[in-house]
Structures are given as structure tokens and as C-alpha cells.
Amino acid sequence: MSHSIQFSTPSRTLHLPPSRLHRPLSSFSFRQFPLTSTLNYTSLRVRASSSPDSSSSSSSPSLLHSPNGTPSEERSSGIDVDIVTEAELKENGFRSTRRTKLICTIGPATCGFEQLSALAEGGMNVARLNMCHGTRDWHRDVIRSVRRLNEEKGFAVAIMMDTEGSEIHMGDLGGEASAKAEDGEVWTFTVRAFDSSRPQRTISVSYDGFAEDVRVGDELLVDGGMVRFEVIEKIGPDVKCLCTDPGLLLPRANLTFWRDGSLVRERNAMLPTISSKDWLDIDFGIAEGVDFIAVSFVKSAEVINHLKSYLAARSGGGDIGVIAKIESIDSLTNLEEIILASDGAMVARGDLGAQIPLEQVPAAQQRIVKVCRELNKPVIVASQLLESMIEYPTPTRAEVADVSEAVRQRSDALMLSGESAMGQFPDKALTVLRSVSLRIERWWREEKRYEATPLQAISSDKISEEICNSAAKMANNLGVDAVFVYTKNGHMASLVSRCRPDCPIFAFASTTSVRRRLNLQWGLIPFRLSFSEDMESNLNKTFSLLKSRGMIKSGDLVVAVSDMLQSIQVMNVP
Ligand SMILES: Nc1ncnc2c1ncn2[C@@H]1O[C@H](COP(=O)(O)OP(=O)(O)OP(=O)(O)O)[C@@H](O)[C@H]1O
Ligand SMILES: CC(=O)C(=O)O
Ligand SMILES: [K+]
Numbered sequence: 121m122s123h124s125i126q127f128s129t130p131s132r133t134l135h136l137p138p139s140r141l142h143r144p145l146s147s148f149s150f151r152q153f154p155l156t157s158t159l160n161y162t163s164l165r166v167r168a169s170s171s172p173d174s175s176s177s178s179s180s181p182s183l184l185h186s187p188n189g190t191p192s193e194e195r196s197s198g199i200d201v202d203i204v205t206e207a208e209l210k211e212n213g214f215r216s217t218r219r220t221k222l223i224c225t226i227g228p229a230t231c232g233f234e235q236l237s238a239l240a241e242g243g244m245n246v247a248r249l250n251m252c253h254g255t256r257d258w259h260r261d262v263i264r265s266v267r268r269l270n271e272e273k274g275f276a277v278a279i280m281m282d283t284e285g286s287e288i289h290m291g292d293l294g295g296e297a298s299a300k301a302e303d304g305e306v307w308t309f310t311v312r313a314f315d316s317s318r319p320q321r322t323i324s325v326s327y328d329g330f331a332e333d334v335r336v337g338d339e340l341l342v343d344g345g346m347v348r349f350e351v352i353e354k355i356g357p358d359v360k361c362l363c364t365d366p367g368l369l370l371p372r373a374n375l376t377f378w379r380d381g382s383l384v385r386e387r388n389a390m391l392p393t394i395s396s397k398d399w400l401d402i403d404f405g406i407a408e409g410v411d412f413i414a415v416s417f418v419k420s421a422e423v424i425n426h427l428k429s430y431l432a433a434r435s436g437g438g439d440i441g442v443i444a445k446i447e448s449i450d451s452l453t454n455l456e457e458i459i460l461a462s463d464g465a466m467v468a469r470g471d472l473g474a475q476i477p478l479e480q481v482p483a484a485q486q487r488i489v490k491v492c493r494e495l496n497k498p499v500i501v502a503s504q505l506l507e508s509m510i511e512y513p514t515p516t517r518a519e520v521a522d523v524s525e526a527v528r529q530r531s532d533a534l535m536l537s538g539e540s541a542m543g544q545f546p547d548k549a550l551t552v553l554r555s556v557s558l559r560i561e562r563w564w565r566e567e568k569r570y571e572a573t574p575l576q577a578i579s580s581d582k583i584s585e586e587i588c589n590s591a592a593k594m595a596n597n598l599g600v601d602a603v604f605v606y607t608k609n610g611h612m613a614s615l616v617s618r619c620r621p622d623c624p625i626f627a628f629a630s631t632t633s634v635r636r637r638l639n640l641q642w643g644l645i646p647f648r649l650s651f652s653e654d655m656e657s658n659l660n661k662t663f664s665l666l667k668s669r670g671m672i673k674s675g676d677l678v679v680a681v682s683d684m685l686q687s688i689q690v691m692n693v694p
């Protein structure tokens with residue numbers, strides 16, 4: 121038997137608080153919704169004349185112009201889903217699929233086709249390329265390998281390019297993987313370039329003003345304090361430094377200098393966030409069709425807006441997501457405006473811990489995660505999650521606790537850096553992220569800890585927001601198996617993800633590029649499916665495609681929303 125309820129209002133600026141959906145239905149006008157199929161569903165339909173997703177298109181532009189969204193894709197009648205997710209869904213059931221997304225930095229340890237394939241199989245959702253390292257040819261090879269893997273093996277790994285930025289960093293150690301600085305040694309930091317091999321205990325520095333800006337007595341921190349030096353003498357372009365905390369110097373490690381306990385920000389504070397080399401890398405990223413660009417050392421929203429308009433002009437529609445890396449004092453000062461302007465943010469704890477006292481990093485992380493959630497932007501927690509696994513096959517207990525905390529904060533994604541780029545156990549590190557995420561997520565569900573505190577309203581697009589909040593609440597209250605969201609540009613899917621419902625979210629996007637971008641967001645299982653304005657036929661089509669692949673079965677309970685029709689539908693799979 122099929123039945124449906126529709127309630128409608130002529131008001132264009134309808135604001136429907138979630139609680140109203142639970143009032144007696146008699147307070148609404150409702151009538152029989154004509155249905156010709158055998159679907160057994162209840163439809164709560166809220167009608168308003170504006171299309172929610174199109175009204176918010178400034179931050180999520182239409183992706184119909186996507187270079188990756190070919191017309192054949194849009195016409196295709198099948199359904200595409202990442203094979204790893206499909207296997208997880210079938211093996212463990214809906215409830216147990218992983219919600220937290222995983223990012224791996226690709227480096228010498230993982231750039232081969234087989235190594236990339238192993239990471240994709242291990243659950244890598246996004247591959248990150250750090251433009252501080254490697255040549256463009258090297259990065260192009262990795263991007264093409266990932267794309268080939270996606271095509272040949274059915275993965276949906278997205279690519280994130282991370283800019284170098286123009287902060288001060290060391291040179292590349294003349295090809296050596298690392299150099300050891302011992303306590304009491306004197307090293308030379310110089311702005312001179314080397315013609316041939318690197319002179320002993322000498323490090324080149326990327327910033328021309330370095331020798332002028334530092335003073336005798338300053339403390340020089342490599343990689344946020346992994347190795348420390350004291351400036352003892354300046355001789356022209358050379359700065360002699362005494363090692364006070366020994367450790368490994370890695371190629372292109374960041375350098376900061378401190379005076380009287382404070383970070384020194386001399387002329388280098390005036391360096392551009394996006395350097396001329398970064399712009400060339402960005403052009404390269406556009407040409408290679410990367411999915412995200414992560415901008416290092418963002419100081420203000422202005423640079424994000426600038427890059428976004430450049431991308432919109434250059435890549436015809438701007439389907440590259442811009443991620444703001446929060447890793448400087450300025451980015452913390454201007455946090456809200458930066459996040460509002462971006463498509464997501466990264467808690468880049470490596471450099472952040474070099475700019476603020478280490479003991480302040482956890483509070484900063486919590487604040488960034490919270491602001492991103494409020495403003496509906498995906499957030500990545502990055503750096504040193506499993507640092508010891510660069511060398512050892514098992515993590516420390518403290519690292520597991522750190523990963524758990526990021527999952528417990530319900531960040532969208534966790535990122536591996538050196539662990540996957542140049543560590544000895546990249547696959548094992550990814551396995552640890554995956555198993556800890558799954559365990560903490562399960563613990564949260566068992567404890568029924570999902571959303572106690574209501575989310576603040578985001579100012580734009582209230583109708584979609586209320587529909588998604590209500591859909592998530594209904595999904596939790598009814599214990600449904602999945603929320604389905606049909607979304608043209610991904611915005612509606614992100615609104616459902618923001619609610620962190622207690623069940624997985626099947627997000628249907630009509631282009632491959634939107635589908636890949638949804639990879640970064642909590643709980644979304646992105647599918648590529650061509651769909652129409654007609655929700656009933658979309659649902660019928662989805663059910664039959666998913667049933668034939670064994671991904672759902674008759675009787676499963678589903679809540680569905682879409683950005684074409686302002687409605688919430690609840691139904692059992694026929
Ligand atoms: N493409 C690459 N080629 C060679 N080594 C790499 C590459 N990517 C990363 N690595 C190595 O892995 C380490 C950790 O990678 P990660 O991206 O975190 O570097 P980082 O320089 O600390 O990051 P960021 O510059 O973004 O703050 C690097 O220090 C470098 O030694
Ligand atoms: C990831 C990064 O850039 C950092 O942690 O500094
Ligand atoms: K970088």
C-alpha cells in the first residue's frame with residue numbers, strides 16, 4: 121500500500137524550525153500525493169519557489185560545466201560508487217561504514233601505481249600532493265596514476281594539491297633524505313645557492329632577507345621545534361647557529377625564528393601567501409584537473425576570494441575546492457572570515473605548533489573544527505597523527521588517543537603526512553586511521569552521543585538547512601538505514617553531513633567531479649548517478665540499481681531529500 125502526505129505553504133521565505141515537523145499534522149494543510157508506483161512512502165513536502173541549491177551557488181557553483189563531467193556521464197544510466205565503499209557496505213552493513221574520511225600525502229614511499237592502489241584499497245579518499253617537494257613532472261605522474269586507478273579499478277580517489285607558500289624554509293639538502301644535527305654542532309644557514317653538492321653542515325634558506333632579519337641570540341626552530349639552534353654569528357649571507365636541541369633535518373623543513381620568547385615576524389610577514397611559483401603550480405593543478413587546492417599560510421579571506429575568482433575564470437565554473445590551511449597566528453585571528461570564504465579548512469598542526477605555543481594547539485584545533493561545522497565547511501585534522509609510524513609498524517598509545525580525539529570531535533577528515541609520503545609503513549598507518557575511526561564512531565553510536573546540541577543557523581539558504589536538519593533528526597529518531605540525498609552541486613549533501621546523522625548518507629551526484637569532491641565530507645557515500653527532476657522516478661531507479669548490486673534490500677528504511685524538490689520522503693525499499 122502506498123500513501124503520502126504533502127504539506128505546502130505559499131510563502132517564499134518559509135522558515136520551518138525542525139520542531140514544527142513533529143507537531144500534529146493537523147496544523148498543516150495536507151492532501152493525498154498522487155503516486156503511481158508501489159513505493160510505500162510518506163512525503164513531507166515543503167514548497168517554496170526558490171531553488172535552494174541554486175541560491176547558494178556562489179560558494180558551490182553549478183558543476184554542469186565540469187571538465188570531468190562529460191556529457192556521456194550525464195546520459196549514462198548506471199550508478200558509480202567507489203568499490204571499497206561498496207565492499208564495506210556489503211560486508212559490514214550500512215551502519216558500520218566509516219564516516220571519517222582519510223587523506224594520504226603521496227611521496228617517494230607511495231608514488232608507484234601499486235602503492236597508490238594499495239592505499240586506495242586501504243580506504244584513502246583523497247591523495248594530497250605537497251608542492252613543496254618534487255617536480256611538476258613527478259606530481260603529474262602521480263595525478264595520472266590516481267586517475268587511471270579510478271578508471272581501471274573503480275576507485276573514486278580525489279586529488280588535493282597543497283601549495284608551497286612563501287614562508288621561510290630550508291633547501292632540499294642536495295638530494296639527501298635527511299641530515300642529522302647533533303647537540304653542540306655549529307651549522308651555517310645561508311641565503312647563498314649551491315652550484316654543486318651541499319657543503320658540510322650547511323643549509324640553504326629560501327628567504328633572501330633571512331640574514332638581515334635574524335639577530336645574534338635569536339632561536340631558530342626547524343619544523344616547529346623538532347630541531348633548535350641559537351644564532352651565534354652573522355657573516356654576510358651566512359648565519360652561524362649552534363645546535364641546542366638535536367634532531368633530523370628534513371628537506372624543505374619550515375624555519376621560524378624567535379626572540380625573547382615571541383615569534384619574529386619581520387619583513388617575511390609581508391611575503392605573499394600565494395607566491396609566483398604557487399601561481400604556476402595552481403595553473404598546473406587546473407590543467408591536471410585537481411579536485412582541491414589547499415592554500416598554505418592563509419592570512420586573510422582576501423587571498424581565498426582572489427584564488428576563487430581566478431579559478432572560476434580559468435577553470436570555467438570553479439569546480440576546484442579551495443581549502444584554507446590554518447597554520448599561522450593571522451589565520452587564527454581572522455578564522456571566521458577565512459572559513460566563510462573557503463570550501464573547507466585544514467588544521468595544519470605542524471606549522472601551527474611552530475607559530476603558537478604547543479600547548480595551545482589542541483584548543484585551536486577544537487575551535488577550528490567547531491567553526492567549520494557551524495559554517496558548514498569540511499575540516500581536516502592534519503600532521504603528526506601517527507608520526508612514530510614513519511619508523512615503526514605500531515603507533516604509540518598517545519597517537520591513537522590523538523586520532524580518537526579528532527574523530528570524537530567529528531572532524532570530516534584525517535590526514536597522513538610523512539607517515540604515507542616517506543614512512544616505512546604507509547599501509548599500516550592508514551589501517552590504524554581506519555580502524556580507530558571505525559571504533560570511535562561505533563562507540564559514539566552505541567552511546568547514542570549524536571547531536572545533543574543544536575547547530576547555529578547558517579544565514580543563507582534557511583529552507584534547505586531546515587529540511588536537512590529535520591531529515592537528519594527523523595533519520596535518528598526512526599533509526600533508518602540511510603539518508604539519500606540527490607544533489608546537483610553537493611550543497612544539500614553537505615547540509616545533511618553537517619548534522620552528523622546516526623546513519624550513512626548516500627549522496628547522488630550527476631557528475632564525477634562533484635562526486636569526488638564529496639569525498640572529503642563526513643559520512644557521505646558519494647555515488648554518480650544521472651537523475652531527473654522527478655523524485656519518484658529517481659527513487660525507483662536508485663532502488664533497482666542498488667538492489668541489483670546488493671547494496672540495499674527490500675524493507676530497508678530510507679529518508680530522502682533532494683535539492684530539486686523541497687521535501688522529505690520516508691520509505692521502505694520496495
Ligand atoms: N613529493 C614529495 N617528494 C619527496 N618527499 C616528500 C614529498 N611529499 C612529502 N615528502 C616528505 O614527507 C615529509 C612530510 O610531508 P609533509 O607534506 O607533511 O611535509 P611538510 O613540508 O611538513 O608540510 P607543509 O610544507 O605542508 O607544512 C616531508 O618533510 C618530506 O620529507
Ligand atoms: C600540513 C601542514 O602544512 C602543516 O601541518 O604544517
Ligand atoms: K605545503
Ligand SMILES: [Mg+2]
Nearest residue numbers: 447468470471
Ligand atoms: Mg604547513
